[in-house]
Structures are given as structure tokens and as C-alpha cells.
Amino acid sequence: MRDRGLLVGGLALFVAVVTFPVWYNVAAGTTARGPEPVRPAAAGRCVAPTEYMRASHMSLLMAWRDDVVRGQERNFVGPDGKTYAKSLTRTCLGCHTNKAEFCDRCHASAAVTLTCWECHIDPASLRRAGR
Amino acid sequence: MSVDRRAFLGAAGLCALAVTGTRSLEALAGTGRPETAPQGRRVPRWGMVVDLRRCLQADGCTDCIAACERAHNVPRLPSRAHEVKWIWREPYERAFAQRGSGYADEALRGKLVPVLCNHCDNPPCVRVCPVKATWKREDGIVMMDWHRCIGCRYCMAACPYGARSFNWLDPRPRVKEVNPDFPTRTRGVVEKCNFCEERLAQGRGPACVEACRERALAFGDLRDPGSQVREQLRSRHAMRRKPELGTEPSVYYRA
Ligand code: SF4
Ligand code: SF4
Numbered sequence: 001m002r003d004r005g006l007l008v009g010g011l012a013l014f015v016a017v018v019t020f021p022v023w024y025n026v027a028a029g030t031t032a033r034g035p036e037p038v039r040p041a042a043a044g045r046c047v048a049p050t051e052y053m054r055a056s057h058m059s060l061l062m063a064w065r066d067d068v069v070r071g072q073e074r075n076f077v078g079p080d081g082k083t084y085a086k087s088l089t090r091t092c093l094g095c096h097t098n099k100a101e102f103c104d105r106c107h108a109s110a111a112v113t114l115t116c117w118e119c120h121i122d123p124a125s126l127r128r129a130g131r
Numbered sequence: 132m133s134v135d136r137r138a139f140l141g142a143a144g145l146c147a148l149a150v151t152g153t154r155s156l157e158a159l160a161g162t163g164r165p166e167t168a169p170q171g172r173r174v175p176r177w178g179m180v181v182d183l184r185r186c187l188q189a190d191g192c193t194d195c196i197a198a199c200e201r202a203h204n205v206p207r208l209p210s211r212a213h214e215v216k217w218i219w220r221e222p223y224e225r226a227f228a229q230r231g232s233g234y235a236d237e238a239l240r241g242k243l244v245p246v247l248c249n250h251c252d253n254p255p256c257v258r259v260c261p262v263k264a265t266w267k268r269e270d271g272i273v274m275m276d277w278h279r280c281i282g283c284r285y286c287m288a289a290c291p292y293g294a295r296s297f298n299w300l301d302p303r304p305r306v307k308e309v310n311p312d313f314p315t316r317t318r319g320v321v322e323k324c325n326f327c328e329e330r331l332a333q334g335r336g337p338a339c340v341e342a343c344r345e346r347a348l349a350f351g352d353l354r355d356p357g358s359q360v361r362e363q364l365r366s367r368h369a370m371r372r373k374p375e376l377g378t379e380p381s382v383y384y385r386a
Contacts, residue, residue: 089311118303126309
């Protein structure tokens with residue numbers, strides 16, 4: 001066992017390299033947090049239950065998109081019986097006025113790149129840009 | 132019970148017919164223009180009549196163009212290579228390339244006339260789109276789904292009126308005053324006049340028609356003999372652009 005020192009040293013180095021990200025985060029004080037989207041202050045009701053919206057808002061929006069553009073069907077009757085306009089800018093952003101702290105936080109955290117806002121308009125950021 | 136291949140196929144065909152209903156029968160029989168929707172609702176056939184005499188009275192006026200640009204976030208691009216047009220002005224000779232009027236159209240020569248998508252009854256642009264991003268609605272509006280357009284520009288090549296524009300540049304920063312109720316487009320899609328379908332859905336008329344102070348533009352149901360547009364077409368001779376092509380435009384011009 002002449003190379004015992006070499007073996008132990010090599011193993012220690014290996015463990016140190018593999019666990020480096022853990023120590024790095026401990027040193028930097030990073031904790032495991034969710035994206036923490038900010039819900040609208042005015043505690044209104046969403047067009048559908050929160051659980052459904054959290055999991056399936058993208059499917060709902062895709063369906064709305066096709067209904068309005070291709071089907072000329074512009075109104076949505078929610079599970080609560082209320083009627084809403086199928087409008088991203090007016091209905092969704094009407095409550096979720098802070099897109100940056102609601103939509104963007106989750107999508108950034110999940111590394112999802114959206115194309116919605118290349119055409120659809122966020123009135124708040126429009127106002128901020130002074131247009 | 133034994134079923135031979137022939138009987139099975141026959142039964143399968145009948146089942147398919149039963150499932151898809153009268154729609155497939157209509158498609159097989161090729162009934163071209165339905166006068167009523169499936170629910171029995173009367174469907175209009177939107178059209179426009181431009182009164183050139185009135186329009187030319189307000190020489191140099193561009194109110195209709197400005198109103199359309201405001202309503203639909205149409206970008207202003209100075210370069211002809213990049214410009215985006217929904218309704219614009221074209222020299223009379225270019226808009227109406229037909230020959231043989233002799234001296235009859237002397238009053239119009241050299242004048243600029245308003246032109247836009249004709250919402251053709253037989254639109255070649257629709258035929259060529261490989262992804263059905265553009266299609267003819269039952270009320271005659273030739274619609275576009277900008278979500279689906281892949282920017283191949285086949286439709287631009289097919290349209291004999293140059294009514295479609297391609298977004299070579301990002302349009303958003305080039306829109307003068309953004310209307311949040313209408314999307315802008317993005318680089319790489321084609322756009323054109325939509326006959327203000329978003330306003331029609333709210334029971335309002337097109338923005339250009341509303342903006343014209345000479346009331347030179349009339350909009351209405353071509354299928355209704357009592358409509359204002361039909362009334363205007365009855366009372367004076369009207370023409371359509373390039374009628375020889377068989378596209379059947381829904382935009383008429385009163386000379
Ligand atoms: S004018 Fe051109 S774009 Fe409009 S429907 Fe006719 S072919 Fe299509
Ligand atoms: S440019 Fe867009 S709308 Fe035109 S033919 Fe291609 S996919 Fe269709």
C-alpha cells in the first residue's frame with residue numbers, strides 16, 4: 001500500500017469537485033426558492049380555479065386564440081358562470097397588471113421563452129416606455 | 132354472420148357520412164356559397180364602395196389611411212422596400228390597369244385613388260397558403276392568422292393587387308402610437324387589411340369609413356339588396372380592379 005496517500009488524496013479531490021456546486025451555493029447563501037409570482041392585490045377571482053390555471057393556462061390561452069381568430073367566438077363563460085372577453089391584454093392583464101412580477105417571474109424560473117408579447121401588448125410597460 | 136369486403140366498406144362509408152353529417156354532403160356536392168350559416172342565421176357578405184368623385188374632392192386627404200394605421204398598429208416605414216400597407220393611395224392608371232376607356236376616364240387620370248385588400252370572392256392568396264394562415268370567412272372577409280403565418284410570402288406573390296406586405300423589420304418600435312387593443316405584428320409575417328373584423332365584431336364599421344369626412348367610403352352587406360352599398364352600386368356605374376382575373380373583388384369604385 002505504497003500509494004495509499006495518492007488514493008485518499010485523489011478520492012478527496014474527486015468528492016470536493018463533485019460537491020462543489022453545493023458548497024458554492026452554501027457559501028453564496030442561495031436557498032431553494034420558487035419563482036414567487038406576485039398575485040394581483042385586488043383579490044378578485046380568476047376566469048378559472050387557481051389549480052387549473054397554474055397547470056393549464058397555456059392550453060386555455062391557445063384555445064382562446066383559435067376561438068377568437070379562427071372561430072369568431074370572443075366570449076368565455078367561466079366555471080363561475082360569468083362571461084369574460086377572450087383577451088390576453090384586457091382580461092388577463094386587466095387583473096394581473098404587473099406582467100413582470102407575475103408572468104415573467106415564473107417563465108424565467110422555468111426557462112420558458114414566450115412569443116406572445118412580440119405582438120400582444122402589455123399596457124403597463126407601454127405606459128412606462130412613454131408611448 | 133359473414134361480411135364481405137364490399138359490404139364492409141359500404142357500411143363504413145355510410146357511418147362516416149352519418150358522423151360528419153350534412154357538411155360532408157355539401158362538400159361532396161360542391162355547394163359553393165352558403166347563403167345561411169348552419170344555424171340558419173343570415174350571413175352578410177361584406178363589401179365596400181369607394182366614391183371616387185367624392186374622394187377626389189378632398190384632394191390630398193389621407194384621413195382614412197391615418198385612421199387605419201392608428202386602429203391596427205400599422206408601422207410607418209419610409210423605405211419602399213420595407214413599407215407595410217393596409218390602405219394606401221395608388222395612381223389611377225396603376226390601380227386600374229385595364230385599357231380601352233378612351234377619353235371616358237380623363238377626369239381620373241393622374242389622380243391618386245385609395246386601394247386596399249379587395250377581400251376577393253375567389254382569393255388566389257388563400258389558395259396558395261401552405262399552412263392555412265389565411266382563409267375566406269363565410270362573411271367574405273379574407274382573414275389572416277398571424278400566429279400561424281410562416282412568412283413564406285406565397286400569398287404576396289399570388290395577390291394581383293399588391294395588397295399584402297411583409298414585415299422585414301420589427302414593426303413595434305416603428306408604430307407611431309400603439310393601440311393596446313390590437314396586436315402589433317412581428318418580423319417575418321405577412322399582413323394586410325382585415326376589413327376591421329375586430330370592429331365589426333363590436334357592431335362598429337371600419338375605421339377608414341368612419342374617418343372619411345367626404346363620406347366617400349361606404350361599407351355594408353353586398354348580399355342585401357336594400358343595403359347602402361347595393362343602393363350606391365345601382366345608382367351609378369361602378370368598376371372593380373382587374374375584373375378580367377376572376378378574383379371577384381368586394382371593393383367597388385364609383386367613377
Ligand atoms: S386583394 Fe389580394 S390579398 Fe386581398 S383577397 Fe384578393 S388576392 Fe387576397
Ligand atoms: S406568408 Fe403567411 S399567409 Fe402568406 S402564404 Fe405564407 S404562411 Fe400563408
